[in-house]
Amino acid sequence: MSTLYLRAARVLTGVDNGVIKDAAVQVDDGRIVAVGPAAQVPPPADPSVPQVxxxxxxxxxxxxxxxxxxxxxxxxxxxxxxxxxxDERALLQGVEAARGVLAAGVTTVRDCAARGHHAQELRDAVEDGIITGPHILASGPPITTTAGHIWPLGYEADSVTEVRRAVRRLVKEGVDFIKVCATGGRGTPGSVIGRAQYSTEELRAVVEDAHRLGRHVATHALGTEGIRRAVEAGIDTIEHCAWLGLDGETLAFDEAVVESMATQGLVASIAAGPPWEVFHQDKELAGSSRPTTVARLETMKERWPLVHRMRELGVQVCFATDSVYGMFEDFHDLSYLAQALVEYGDFPPLDVIEMLTAVPAQAIGWGDRIGTIEPGKLADLLVVKGNPIEDIQALHAVTAVYQAGALVA
Ligand SMILES: [Zn+2]
Structure with missing residues (x-):
């Protein structure tokens, strides 16, 4: 396996926001074995080990x-x-996106809803070396109510018994985690954003069975009613977490629910794509039925203070793109999101990077494998030109991407 020695002007370890200057990383057999100042981590004696x-x-x-x-x-x-x-086209789109996001520096993704077995097949094709792509955790079809959010992709289930059956069927189909829709969503006409789709009891049944079978649970939750029930049920990651009131528009932030999230160690996964027109003028997209640039950015600016407050109250927060790809030709959606968070959201660059590395690694249950640069972790590494702490746009300047120490992009 890959053994190599890398040097760079700085290494962001992701451990307590650590920054090491004039640093070196030693990789042995795909894993990080040493990281530190180059003076303390000398090049290996064996001249056959590649050094960059x-x-x-x-x-x-x-x-x-x-x-x-x-x-x-x-x-x-x-x-x-x-x-x-x-199905064939959807799968090919997945192949293209897998290659694209990896080249953009994303070494792991969690696919939070796909039809049939698409996401599992993509995951296995990457792991078997058939295609290039990030490590993929796949939920497969989401569990939703009849005619509920994202039903054309999902398994409809309307009772405790049915949600349990859906969880077991998904596990049989090889999923890595369970996605359940706790509220309605924007993409699904007729679903109701501000209202919960499931009772707490039904969500609890999902969690119980998923945990019994060794899977974590992610829930789509835009409205506070659904968020509250998801938190009562102990769902591991609350996706979007938009705190919308019953009308689906006004904000209804609930600090008691936030405190319960913090106590239980539940993660808020703020999945919302970057306001693309801000970065990328595309006439056709800009003219689509989606919210305009200004409205979209204003919406985010309204929500981000709630994210700051959640963090103050001790909730682990990660950001994600919710990407339905096609917004950016270069698949740099996550880098654009990072840029938006720093430039418009008042988040310090190092915190943003932590929320795109160490925190999501924990959230998806891979905290012992990836997310930081420290001995024992897989050598999934990104090298960018310049310094993203001073200029977050450096995240776009991808120089190299390694997976388990192998140069993959
Ligand atoms: Zn989504």
């Missing part, structure tokens, strides 16, 4: 996008997700 000095570059953990939809494409996702394309 990236100069004025930053080495950081490979990025993690904890909420994507590799097989879906913008323009094809509304009003009924994924209906217009064939």
């Amino acid at each position: 000095d990236y100069g004025d570059a930053t080495l950081l953990p490979g990025l993690i996008d904890a909420h994507v939809h590799l097989t879906l494409r913008r323009g094809l996702d509304t009003p009924l997700p994924a209906v217009p394309v064939t």
Whole structure:
């Protein structure tokens, strides 16, 4: 396996926001064995071990996008997700996205809803070396109510018995985690954003069975009513977590629920794509039925203070793109999101990087494998030109991407 020695002007370890200057990383058999100042981590004596000095570059953990939809494409996702394309095309779209996001520095994704077995097949194709792509955790079809959010992709289940059966069926189909829709969603006409789709009892049944079977649970939750029930049920990651009132528009932040999230160690996974027109003028997209640039950015600016407050109250927060790809040709959606968070959201760059590496690694249950640069972890590494702490846009300047020490992009 891959053994190598890397140097760079700085390494962001992801451990307590650590920054090591003039640093080196030693990789042995795909795993990190040493990291520190180059003076303390000397090159290996064996001259056959490859050594790369990236100069004025930053080495950081490979990025993690904890909420994507590799097989879906913008323009094809509304009003009924994924209906217009064939299975074969959806899978090919997934192959393209897998290659693209990896080249953009994202070494792990969690695919939070795909039709049939698409996401599992993509995951296995990457692990078997058939295609290049990030490590993929797949939920497969989401569990939702009849006619509920994202039903064309999902398994409809309307009672405690039915949700349990859906969990067991998904596990049989090889999923890595369970996605359940606790509220309605924007892409699904007729679903109600501000209202909960399931009772606490039903959500609890999902959690009980998923945990029994060794899977964590992610829930789509825009409205506070659904968030509250999801938290009562102990769902591991609350996706979007938008705190919308019963009308689906006004904010209804609930600090008691937030405190319960913190106590239980539940993660808020703020899945919302970057306001693309801010970064990327695309006439056709800008003219679509989606919210305009200004409205979208204003919406985010309204929500981000709630994220700051959640963090103050001790909730672990990660950000994710919810990407239905096609927004950025280069698949740099996550880097654009990072840029938006720093430039418009008042989040310090190091915190943003932590929320795209160490925190999501924990959230998806891979905290012992990836997310930081420390001995024992997989050498999933990203090298970018320049210094993202001073200029977050450096995240776009991808120089190299490693997976388990192998150069993959
Ligand atoms: Zn999503």
